[in-house]
Amino acid sequence: MMAEHPLVLSPQGHLKLIIFDCDGVLVDSEETCCRISAEEARRAGMDVPDEQAVKVFSGMALPGIQNMIEQKTGVHLGHDWAAMMQKRFVAAMKNGVEPVEGVYDMLNSIRKLGVPVRVASNSSQEEMDAKFSITNLETFFEKRIHSARDMGIPKPNPAVYLKAAEEEGVSPSECLVLEDSDTGARAAVDAGMTCVMLRAADKTVPEWENILKIHTLSEFAPLVEKALQQQGH
Known part of the structure; x- marks a missing residue:
């Protein structure tokens, strides 16, 4: 199936904004949150054994996790369950979270290329504040962070990605997204954006249009630089 717009990384594209997911792309907190959910x-x-936690809950927002658990068990978790879990996540982040390997070098390289960046995540703003403070990543994204959780419209709905593009004043076809989960990638593609997925070599990516795959963060900036050169920047 042909894309309606050229890939934003193609010579015919116009790359004007990079949008990063948070967990699994910038900070390594997804396993912690998924284990708490399990x-x-x-x-x-x-x-749900701990070793299956990431597979089951990766990329899911808390309302979706609650709905899954309630459907599987028939147990009503209560109206305050998601808020309680968010507090647990924030506490866990404050106790320590690690940056994804290579994230500082990648972000510094993207900064040198001059492409604006934003974050769009299913995490709450409070969670991301804790994660970015612990990992010293806040300087890269100050006041350029969007929370689908706080919007009340979690991925795979594309709303948070469309919001990021709107705030930047660019069209979705001019945006490049870096994601690690199928849920997030679906949101990016449905927003009309090109999505690069960070995946291990032995793991596949969905066969959707406008999806590319990299194995490590070190591959991302060279991909962007090549595209900008081809586009005459």
């Missing part, structure tokens, strides 16, 4: 799922009677 713990709560087991408490409700859902069989």
